[in-house]
Amino acid sequence: MPARNWIFAVAVALFLSLSTFSSAQDLQIVNAERRIDLSSHIVKAFLTLKVENIGKDPAADMLLAFPPTQIKNLAMVQALAVTGKKKKKTYLPLDVKPSEQPDAPNDAGYFLVSFATPLGPGEAVTLEVLYILTHSLEPFPVEITQSESQLVYYRDSAVVLSPYRIKQQTTFFKTPSTRVESFTSVEPANRAGKEIKYGAYEDRVPYSYAPVIVHFENNSPFAVVEELVREIEISHWGSLQITENYRLTHGGARHKGVFSRVEYQSRRSISGSSSFNALLAVLPPRVNSVYYRDNIGNISTSHLRTGFKKSELEFEPRYPLFGGWKATFIIGYRVPLEDYLFEAPDGRRYLNFTFGCPLVETIVNKLTLKVVLPEGSKDPSAVLPFAVNQDLQVKYSYLDIVGRTVVVLQKDNVVPTHNVPFQVYYTFKPIYMLAEPLMLVSAFFFVFVTSLAYVHIDLNIVKK
């Protein structure tokens, strides 16, 4: 693999030295500092860029480039513009969206960051970029036994891939423990404790690339939710019922050979160190009627702590999860309606709820969020800060006649940073609330009238 990456890098460099980008040459990065946090299986990279306009025209936006191996694992990119000096820093969120460049070298992917105000010639701005990578730690060895520790590869470049010239840059990798088997050396590079530092590198041409591999120990829980279906059912009678269907797997090095209970319970520190047994879900405050079960019944190992800010559900799957083991379960709970349902100024109602997955430090490969609106709701529309697939369905629940409208929001590769509020707007006439009680009342009424009639009507043909 390293050899291939080198060839790739050389090719990129050759290709790039020949090509020129008119727009790209107008900007240059004076200083780039990148800190990549490898302590969990969600790789977080903090990139601080000082961008300067060296062209003649004002620049409205700039590009962030990512190698193709990363672009498909990229869960989120956020950018902030920093203004002000050290202590009075203010952050201004910038608009970031994926972008296609027709002449992208080697399938590199791009994100376009729009400046708050166009960057005039000679001006400079400091940007803070956060991007999150999932599934980027590759276990090696691929299979481990119960007593072994989990080692992983992380592949990246020692220099920041960018369509612009970078004057000066450094990259730090933070590993979860001091145990680092190896790391590619691109001088100057050194390691101190849990940190590996690459750079500083001076004056790199656009699209410079220097592949590095870090091989280190990572025993943090590789909790990957392969599929999560969350259903939020709005009842105007006062509650919001949330049902979450999880398909969880351990995404780390696969478990090999025996599972020994004796060792697992008596030598916990060295046995099954990469496995995990406890999970934590952060639920809304004032949550009630919480249940935790799976297809074959209730699971009794869970604890709920409710608080004013948030509630925490600490729970254990039926068995500890070793590499490659799977578990499916369902978490359901109820929250009071008044905390989440509001009336918009235009008379519509809207649900304000949190997107994403309540489990901490997990990756969700496929998240489907279904908002079940009350029967009789019309014109649903969802407002989210990022792009998702939207769809409408119909669901039949208790005593439904026409069915309930379901707003389906679907997103792949979801990380905890996606736990942000979203809104679903709809119109609803309160009179529909009475439909179901009236149906029940009339059914009972009918039963009593029938029995009344039955008692009083004599059906005998022959009078006695």
Place this chain on the structure above:
Amino acid sequence: MGAKKASPDLLNSSFSFKSLKLKTKQQELLLRVSILGLVYVLAFIARLFSVLRYESMIHEFDPYFNYRTTLYLTEKGFYEFWNWFDSESWYPLGRIIGGTLYPGLMVTAALIYWTLRFLRFFVHIREVCVLTAPFFASNTTIVAYFFGKEIWDTGAGLVAAALIAICPGYISRSVAGSYDNEAVAIFALLLTFYLFVKAVKTGSLSWALGSAFGYFYMVSAWGGYVFIINLVPLYVLVLLITGRYSMRLYVAYNCMYILGMLLAMQIRFVGFQHVQSGEHMGAMGVFLLMQVFYFLDWVKYQLNDTKLFQTFLRITVTSAILVGGIALGVGTASGYISPWTGRFYSLLDPTYAKDHIPIIASVSEHQPTAWSSFMFDYHILLFLFPAGLYFCFKRLSDATIFIVMYGLTSLYFAGVMVRLILVATPAVCLISAIAVSATVKNLTSLLRTKQKVPQTGSTKGVGSSKSSSKVTLDQSQPFQKNGAIALLVGVFYLLSRYAIHCTWVTSEAYSSPSIVLAARGAHGNRIIFDDYREAYYWLRQNTPTDAKVMSWWDYGYQITAMGNRTVIVDNNTWNNTHIATVGRAMSSYEDEAYDIMRSLDVNYVLVVFGGVTGYSSDDINKFLWMVRIGGGVYPVIKEPDYLVNGEFRVDKGASPKMLNCLMYKLCYYRFGELVTEYGKPTGYDRARGVEIGNKDIKLEHLEEAYTTSNWIVRIYRVKPPTNRL
């Protein structure tokens, strides 16, 4: 109620209470309906203890199969279900589900489910299955009321409904989650009996038809229908002998038997057994006897000559018996009529199973009943039952003869097998209800006559007999009133003790799902052992979907239903050889067992082990049955090899064969390193209270794949054979 409304002209006689003449009658009706309504609700909620104590789940072993098939039925539809070949059980044989099960329960649950969905109640099928048994128990109370009314009076009916609603003997098999055939079968049984008694009483074809359909439902639901098809002819025979033959009986029995038989043949599992199996021949014999009787009656009427008739009678009876005997002999000899099955034999002769069929004897619910369990399940009914019999004999009628026969025969069977207490329960409740009702009625009428209340007669139910009370009215004894009051207080005290006992038994003894085990911790807190589901779910999630799991047959249904994996044997113990093969593998040395497991394509072996928790119904305690069943087919396995001086031990003094057989190794693998109890050596088995004899267990062909958190279930992976280079 709907059925009654549909055919009002046929059922005139039973509707006299509807006339609007008397206000007290309406009041009485209201009272009766509300008592019945309360009893109905009570019967349902008393059975919800298991849901409260544990959760809404399917219990025990067989219900898991029923649940799985119901799930299949609701998902795939009836025809798929009927033609289902299940390759997940009895590997490599498989099982034709449609032809080897009683579909009544599953179809009932599916119909309830579909009806609820049609009415826009989107319940889960599991909830329907869990609540089917309580629902049918409630329905049974209604049938018990009508039955009691039929054989005695409305008062007895109400008492019977109340008694059966909470009788532990019935509750033990019908708590929420106990989704077994018996759940609906007791309802069907009592309904059939009630309709038949009604038919005999009225001589009406419609009741007989109803009874035939009740019988059909019973046949579709439970193998216990054999009891009906033998009791009813026996009853008819008794009536014939006691000179109670009538046209009513003729109509009722013929219609019920012929139609019931034809309908029962529609159930594939039963098929032509009604004409081919020895167990059903009694009914046919009585049917033919009926015809002879009718014929003789006719001849007698035609002849008008006693002497001539006597000779004719002798000839006809002799030839009829002769022809019948020859037919039976030829049928049996040619194999057309199958002989009685082992289970039937073991009912008639309690020691039969122990000597001949270890697989039947190994099931705990097939053991003969201990006195204590009669006391536990019937409580005061045990004393009321003889009293009720006395009242029945005092006022003998066709109906009371039936209930007496039902009570006595079923009580005999209840003594033979623990599980048949269930069948006896309705009879015991009905007869006891007669005792309670008649006693209370006599006592209150005594009180009333003293007070000279004018309306003595009007509050009594329709068709109630005053004869029993009138006898006592005329005799005046000293302190009669006080004595009556004291006795009444005693009766109510007894009944309230009964209610308390039933509630206690239900909540403490009969509500455990046996999948989830609960124990009290050191500080009085409740500890849940959920190891079974832990293991099954592990199997379901972390093994290849085509993996075959070998375990003792007890866990087969649970593994397929919860673990969704193929099993070698399961609780449908139809193939003794296959079970014996598994028993043989478990009781052989590891390398011999490995060959057997390889030949059966086994990937995983599952054993249940209680040594850590002190759970006593584990595989080591069942092990002797594996040896016996295995040895019954394969004489290589000899029971004495596993015993020391006739004693079963697992400690150092155990036999060498025992210490090295597969079951021992799998249960105790690496158990020797564990300290289970403070102050005891390592490897101390808490279930048997001994230190194990072989602590250094090496496995050659198997490896530990998973052990649950309390060690109750241990799963081993069968290693592929090593390469021969």
